[in-house]
Amino acid sequence: MSWTGNVLRVNLTAGTCTSEPLNKAWTRQYLGQRGLATKYLSEEIDPTCDALGPDNKMIMTTGPLTGTMASTAGRYSVVTKSPLTGCVACSNSGGHFGNEMKNAGWDMIIFEGQSPTPVYLYVENEKAELRDASGYWGKSVWDTDAGLKTAHQDPLLRIAAIGVAGEKGVLYACIVNDLHRAAGRSGVGTVMGSKNLKAVAIRGTRGVKVADPLTFMKAATDAKKVLADNAVTGQGLPAYGTQVLMNVINETGALPTHNFRDVQFDGAADISAEAMVAPRKTDGKPNLVTNQACFACTIACGRVSQLDRGHYTVVNRPEYWGASGGLEYEAAWALGAATGVKDLEALTFANFLCNEQAIDPISLGATIAAAMELYEMGVITTEHTGGIELPFGSAQALTTLAELTCKGEGFGAEIGLGSRRLTEKYGHPDLSMTVKSQEFPAYDPRGVQGMGLSYATSNRGACHLRGYTVSSEILGIPEKTDPLSHEGKAGLVKAFQDATAAVDSAGICVFTTFAWTLEHIAPQIAAATGEAYTPESLLEIGERIWNLERRFNMAAGMTAADDTLPKRLLKDAAKTGPAKGMVAPLDKMLPEYYQLRGWTTDGIPTNETVERLAL
Amino acid sequence: MPTATIKLYSVLAQHLPPGAEKNTAPLQIDAATTVGGLIGSLNLPPQHCHLVLLNGVFVPPDARGSTPVRDGDALAIWPPVAGG
Numbered sequence: 001m002s003w004t005g006n007v008l009r010v011n012l013t014a015g016t017c018t019s020e021p022l023n024k025a026w027t028r029q030y031l032g033q034r035g036l037a038t039k040y041l042s043e044e045i046d047p048t049c050d051a052l053g054p055d056n057k058m059i060m061t062t063g064p065l066t067g068t069m070a071s072t073a074g075r076y077s078v079v080t081k082s083p084l085t086g087c088v089a090c091s092n093s094g095g096h097f098g099n100e101m102k103n104a105g106w107d108m109i110i111f112e113g114q115s116p117t118p119v120y121l122y123v124e125n126e127k128a129e130l131r132d133a134s135g136y137w138g139k140s141v142w143d144t145d146a147g148l149k150t151a152h153q154d155p156l157l158r159i160a161a162i163g164v165a166g167e168k169g170v171l172y173a174c175i176v177n178d179l180h181r182a183a184g185r186s187g188v189g190t191v192m193g194s195k196n197l198k199a200v201a202i203r204g205t206r207g208v209k210v211a212d213p214l215t216f217m218k219a220a221t222d223a224k225k226v227l228a229d230n231a232v233t234g235q236g237l238p239a240y241g242t243q244v245l246m247n248v249i250n251e252t253g254a255l256p257t258h259n260f261r262d263v264q265f266d267g268a269a270d271i272s273a274e275a276m277v278a279p280r281k282t283d284g285k286p287n288l289v290t291n292q293a294c295f296a297c298t299i300a301c302g303r304v305s306q307l308d309r310g311h312y313t314v315v316n317r318p319e320y321w322g323a324s325g326g327l328e329y330e331a332a333w334a335l336g337a338a339t340g341v342k343d344l345e346a347l348t349f350a351n352f353l354c355n356e357q358a359i360d361p362i363s364l365g366a367t368i369a370a371a372m373e374l375y376e377m378g379v380i381t382t383e384h385t386g387g388i389e390l391p392f393g394s395a396q397a398l399t400t401l402a403e404l405t406c407k408g409e410g411f412g413a414e415i416g417l418g419s420r421r422l423t424e425k426y427g428h429p430d431l432s433m434t435v436k437s438q439e440f441p442a443y444d445p446r447g448v449q450g451m452g453l454s455y456a457t458s459n460r461g462a463c464h465l466r467g468y469t470v471s472s473e474i475l476g477i478p479e480k481t482d483p484l485s486h487e488g489k490a491g492l493v494k495a496f497q498d499a500t501a502a503v504d505s506a507g508i509c510v511f512t513t514f515a516w517t518l519e520h521i522a523p524q525i526a527a528a529t530g531e532a533y534t535p536e537s538l539l540e541i542g543e544r545i546w547n548l549e550r551r552f553n554m555a556a557g558m559t560a561a562d563d564t565l566p567k568r569l570l571k572d573a574a575k576t577g578p579a580k581g582m583v584a585p586l587d588k589m590l591p592e593y594y595q596l597r598g599w600t601t602d603g604i605p606t607n608e609t610v611e612r613l614a615l
Numbered sequence: 616m617p618t619a620t621i622k623l624y625s626v627l628a629q630h631l632p633p634g635a636e637k638n639t640a641p642l643q644i645d646a647a648t649t650v651g652g653l654i655g656s657l658n659l660p661p662q663h664c665h666l667v668l669l670n671g672v673f674v675p676p677d678a679r680g681s682t683p684v685r686d687g688d689a690l691a692i693w694p695p696v697a698g699g
Contacts, residue, residue: 231665231695240625242698247624247638251691252671269637274624301698329698468699475697476666480673514697578671 001211002064002528003027008106008128010121012195013054013113017121017128022107028531029614031538032063034090035505035545037079037108041088042548044110047556051083051187052169052194054114060101060160060200061109063507064529067102067208070220071227072509074099074295081556082186083194084171084363084418085436085461088552091174091188092465092504093160094294094302095181097202100158104204115196120148120161123202133198138164140356141176148201159201163357166193168408170416172363172439180325180355181294181302186438186460189358211530219523223516224298230515232477237301237511238291242329243273245442250337252474252483253577254447256440257337258392259369260433260566263444263574267342271332275344282308287344289323299511303327305348313349313399325355330464333442334365335402339372340392350402357406363418366439368401370419370431379426385411430567436461436558445565445584446574448473450481450489452584453593456563457493459549465510467496477514484578486585490592501549502542544613547597547605551615560603563590616643617686621653624693627664630657644684651679653690663694 007020023040030036037059049055058080065073076098082089101109104125111121118133136144144161158178166173166189173189174182183189210216227233236244249255250268257265269275276288285306293300305326307314314320327335327348335347354361368390374380375390382389388411390397404412414422419439423432433440438461445452450469458466469492473483481492499518503510506525518535526533564570569584594601598609605615621642623631632640642653654664667674668691674682684690 231663232697236625236694236696237698240696244625244693244696245698247622247691248666248693248696251622251668251689269639274628274638464699470699471697474666475695476673477695477697480675482673511697511699 001209001530002068004102004105004107006106008109008123010109010111010128010130011113012111012115012119012130012197015115015130017130027064029541030545030548031502031505031541032107033061033066033075033077033505033507034079034092034501035541035548037061037077038088038090038545038548038552040108040110041079041081042552045081047081047552049081051081051086051191056081056191058111058188058191058195059108062098062102062107063505064525066507067099068210068220068528069217069296070508070524070528071224071296071298072294072512073507074297075507075509076101077504078175078183078188080188080191082188082460083190084187085438086556087436087460087558088549089186089188089460090504091183091185093175093177093181093183094297094509095178096295097158097160097177098507099295100202100204102204102208103206104202105206109200111195111197114194118196118198120197120199120201122152123200125204125206136198137167140164141358142179142356144199145179148199152201154203157201157203159199161199161358162189162192163359164407165357165359165405165416166190168416169193170359170405170408171418172360174358174360176355176358182355182358184360185362185463210528212527216524216527219527223520223524226520227298227512227515233299233511233515237299240273241291241301241303243276243303243327243332245329246272246332247274248474249443252447253574253579254444254474254483255333255337256433256442256444258340259338259373259431260440260444260568261373262576263447263579264576265337265340267340268337270342271336271344271347276303276305276327280308282310287348288326294509297509299509301511307348308345311345311349313346320349320352324352327351330441331361331365334362335398337442338365338369339398341395341398342393343395346395346399350399353402353406359406362441363439364402364405364415366433367415367419367422368398370423370433371415372397373431374423374426374428379428433566433568434462435565436562438462443470444574445569446582447577447579448483449486449584450483450492452565452569452586453489453493453589454496456565456586456590457593459546459553466500467493468500469493469496471514478517484582486588490589490596493593494596497546498539498542500542501545502538505541505545540613544615547609547613547615550605554604563603617645618642619644619648619684619686620689621657622689622691624691625696626694627659627692630659644686648684649680650674650682650684650690653684654679654692659692664692665695666693
């Protein structure tokens with residue numbers, strides 16, 4: 001129960017939609033969402049396939065709690081092979097789309113092949129069909145969303161779409177649902193674009209049943225009280241959102257600035273959560289309009305912002321004057337500190353563009369930062385950029401390049417390659433702040449040492465959401481550890497990675513874990529599914545998922561040599577702050593991590609580990 | 616007179632002295648000033664003083680009463696916060 005038991009298989013080459021039963025045995029091994037879809041992908045594609053070719057598949061997938069009354073239970077994931085990294089990609093999104101998919105009677109949608117012409121998938125409960133999308137090709141996510149709702153005369157359609165960036169092959173295009181919630185990282189939108197699939201529009205009215213309603217309601221209600229009573233999930237996140245971290249991370253000397261040349265940003269306060277709620281000097285209004293919740297969420301960390309109508313970016317563009325998805329911490333960091341831009345309105349505008357045309361603001365900002373460093377070195381000139389001057393700190397450069405990249409035009413097409421390919425093209429690959437070709441998020445591993453190991457070993461390339469040891473090392477959740485020490489971090493990283501893999505497979509938001517442990521989550525899944533899940537079994541499932549992803553990546557060609565960090569982080573010491581003089585001591589953590597994982601010294605899961613986890 | 620910088624964020628911002636800018640204010644101190652003493656003198660609710668950073672380095676609760684604040688130091692304090 002809580003599963004519909006139905007998988008929708010969409011063959012884009014043939015133009016067919018067929019239903020098949022969900023593999024229930026796999027749900028017991030891999031839970032749902034991230035784990036389950038990775039199992040399907042591993043079984044169905046050759047990991048060495050061209051990520052943008054017809055042999056790759058793209059899976060939209062829910063978890064066992066998606067669509068239920070559990071808090072934050074609106075999550076879905078997109079799982080595919082990434083064109084940015086060549087690794088398995090799993091991007092997780094909130095909003096209402098995942099709930100709608102489950103309510104329409106589908107646990108999972110598997111897209112295979114490539115359509116010869118642009119199409120969108122229309123789903124109304126059990127009815128599913130591909131329709132012509134040629135009228136939407138070349139349009140933004142926002143215009144596509146509005147157009148489909150009008151065409152179907154249904155304002156309650158839930159739509160996930162790509163923008164022009166995904167059509168044009170920007171390698172970190174994402175899929176945006178509900179206008180500004182994104183399956184954001186690793187280029188899942190690029191894969192969708194390569195399949196000529198513009199959008200998925202769903203209307204579901206069938207409801208989601210759970211196995212033991214009374215037990216489930218009690219478990220879900222008790223867990224919601226834990227969230228409400230917790231200072232972070234009950235007060236901090238709704239009021240200030242993730243952006244509250246900007247000043248925290250800057251103060252601790254772990255805010256990557258100027259393409260990681262520096263670890264502190266003198267404009268951090270100007271682009272922080274506190275700045276978002278303060279009245280602007282220009283028009284007296286704050287940037288932040290309100291917070292917002294995704295489906296069933298009782299935290300409501302989302303930001304809704306409104307631009308200053310007199311700001312240069314929108315002064316004659318009223319289409320951007322309305323309230324829309326505001327800055328989250330990672331986006332504000334990448335578009336701001338990484339590039340040295342301290343103009344909050346410019347960052348907000350760039351963020352609007354990322355939502356409108358569906359690109360990952362982390363990779364965008366980080367790649368622009370790399371280009372700015374190359375520009376300051378004289379390697380990239382205005383001849384390359386089409387006349388755009390690119391010094392660090394230029395808001396004009398940021399917003400111009402954001403517009404060009406969103407449309408894959410001009411120098412924006414090069415920014416759309418991502419940092420690794422851009423810096424290689426210009427002969428300075430060491431300036432790419434990436435792991436496995438994916439751009440770093442907003443924590444410098446010289447100042448948060450566990451994150452260096454977390455980034456290096458992340459199965460989707462540099463990422464904060466695979467093992468967020470910042471929670472312990474900086475924020476003291478669940479307990480404080482020393483961010484400037486590498487001791488004990490191998491075990492900490494593994495514990496975070498395994499637990500997060502389970503949470504990502506459950507249909508709920510990882511932010512619940514600022515208050516919940518697996519002790520709160522397991523009873524909800526057990527009552528919803530009627531299966532015996534415990535915190536221990538969830539942790540084992542998480543470890544199994546981690547190893548499954550690892551084996552996919554090894555089969556795709558990754559080796560232990562890819563478990564590394566850019567030279568800058570390994571060799572160049574932090575210049576200021578508490579980590580001054582320190583580098584990221586990856587070599588002191590990685591061997592212990594391999595050992596704890598039950599992997600060989602070459603990072604390969606041993607036969608014993610494979611057997612123990614029944615992979 | 617020796618001076619430290621106090622930085623208060625999130626719900627603690629309401630306890631900033633008048634004239635604070637960007638959540639930051641100068642504060643005169645003396646040779647006996649400690650982290651715990653400053654928290655008390657500013658009437659900061661102890662349960663909200665979760666993340667206490669002296670020059671960016673965490674000061675654990677049991678060390679706050681004995682950790683001196685010196686001229687030029689920066690003391691930044693947050694209630695429990697998270698993000699990502």
